[in-house]
Amino acid sequence: MRDQYSPALDVAYRRALRFHEARKSVPTKASATGDQLLEAFGGPMPEVGMAPATVIERLADAAEPGLTGTAGPHFFAWVMGASHPVGVAADWLTSMWGQNGAGYHSCPANAAAEAVASKWLLELLQLPPECSVGFTTGGTMSHFVCLAAARGELLRRQGWDVEADGLFGAPQITVCVGADAHVSVFSALRYLGFGQRRVVVIPTDPDGRMDPNELRRAIAKVNEPLLVIAQAGQINTGAFDSMHTIAESTHEQEGWMHVDGAFGLWARACPPRAYLAQGVEQADSWTTDGHKWLQAPYDCGFAIVRDASAHHRAMTVQASYLPVTGEEVRDPKEWVPELSRRARGFATWALLCAFGKDGISAMVERHCQLAERMSAGLAREPGIHVLNKVELNQFLVRFTCAEMSEQSDQATKDVIAQLDTEGTVFFSGAAWKGMWVMRVSVISWATTEPDVDKAMSVIIEAWRNVKGKTEESGSLN
Structure with a gap:
């Protein structure tokens, strides 16, 4: 039976469907300025409530000019999935059902969906079946969960109960991490009281891989509990650390090895690329994102821990009013x-069903091949340099030629700025190994070969324009 809220749901469905059908044409960059968006959302709070359908229309009207093309096929800036429609549909139901996904008693259905999806994920990613899995908001909180489990277990082995007694007076833990680790790792370490300056930073190679020999030398000096954080898929280059060697060095010292596999762990779901992540299974904990290669709606991440007891000790919560299971x-x-959170199991379960093992494998391989195609096409243009071997879906580009070699940073920034102004595709820049580069990530389920070819042509045209202006003026703007 329809009530006063049914029209609002109709409007939301209609506007969402319209957005989905226009996915390929949605601008990659928000068309409205910050001031325009504040004005669209602004004004005094209504004295009298509006009609529900009117509210949703106004929300969509105000928001759509401020949306970026992350859900479309032309967004290559950051490692972001594109919210696959099956996951979105499951998420709509999740919102309507209004369940608190934190507890079994508050939503038995989500607990069951998470239990089954956890089993499937471990099988898909070829990780030990005894692992426990926590459904988090994303990579940062997944690191937090895994590293909390590591901290608790390492200190427990020293006779210290960090969950009960905290860190004051606790034995020291040495944390080793590669110089090119993702910022989310350092955030989680800060949240857990390890600090950012106290970690031992291990040098990396030109592609961002931790130097295993330097790690071994650093570990040889350690006389306290050891935590080593490795990387499966460097955020700029897609490079993988030497997992076998790092695991061996860590476990010789009875340490804990954690792997940041935000997107790279999904290589294990793709037989042609699984070799990249060999040895990952020897770690003690892993993180990966659902809103990257699984294409789940935000927010969705997974914290995976081999020692389920350590995981449970770090995260368990008890109160007299909470039902006991x-x-x-x-x-x-x-x-x-979290004690109150979204029921993340439904969308994850739905996407794993929709893709199946073959579908996920095919998508990962297709994105890797598209990255190879784009990098090869760009490298054929004089002055465009691909800086890393493309093994996965990530690569770096720099724009330079003999007459402007000293101004390559500015040339690269100018190309990115022109692409941003042109608006067909979206790329971002970053500082890498002392130089400015353009980052390329191919990870949207919606991206196809024609989309990649279009991106190549737009990039090449932008570079030729920048180079031409430089040659005319004798200097870069």
């Missing part, structure tokens, strides 16, 4: 920090 029941709140 038996050991045979998986209670979601025992594996992540």
Whole structure:
């Protein structure tokens, strides 16, 4: 039976469907300025409530000019999935059902969906079946969960109960991390009290891989509990650390090895690329994102821990008003920090069903091949340099030629700025190994070969324009 809120739901469905059908034509850059958006959303708070359908229309009208093309096929700036329609549809239901996904008793259905999806994920990613899985908001909180489990277990081995007694007076833990680790790793370390300056930073090679020999030398000096953080898929180059060697060095010292596999861990779901992540299974914990290669709606990440007891000790929560579940029941709140959260199991389960093992494998391989195609096409243009071997879906580009070699940073920035102004495709820049580069990530389910070819032509045209202006003026703007 329809009520006063049904028209609002109709409007939301209609506007969402319209957005989906226009996905390929949605501008990659928001068309409205910050001031325009504040004006669209602004004004005094209504004294009297508006009609529900009117509110949703006004929301869509105000928001759409401020949306970027992350859900479309032409967004290559950051490692972001594109919210696949199946996951979105499951997420719509999740929102309407209004369940608190934190507890088994508050939503048994989500607990069951998470339990099954966890089993499927471990199988898909070829990780030990005894692992526990926490459904988080994304990579940063997944690191937080895994590293909390590591901290607790390493200190427990020293006779210290960090969950009960905290860090004051606790034994020191040495943390080793590669120089090109993702910022989310350092954020999680800060949140857990390790600090950012106290970690031992291990040098990396030109593609961002941790130097295993330098790690071994650093570990040889350690006489306290050891935590080593490796990387499966460097955010700029897609490079993988030497997992076998790092695991061997870490475990010789009875340390804990954690792997940041935000997107690279999905290589294990793709037989042609699985070799890149060989040895990853020897780690003690792993993180990966659902809103990257699984194409889940935001927010969705997974914290995976081999020692389920350590995971449980770090995250468990108890209160007299919280129902107690038996050991045979998986209670979601025992594996992540939140007591109130979205039921993340539904969208994850739906996407794993929709893709299947073959579908995920094919998507990962297709994106890797598209990255290879784009990098090869760009490298054929004089003055465009691809800086890394493309093994996965990430690569770096720099724009330079003999007459402007000293101004290559500015040339690269100018090309990115022109692409931003032109608006057909979206790329971002970054500082890398002392120089400015353009980052390329191919990870949207919607991106096809024609989209990549279009991006190549737009990039080449932008570079030729920048180079031409430089030659005319004798200097870069």
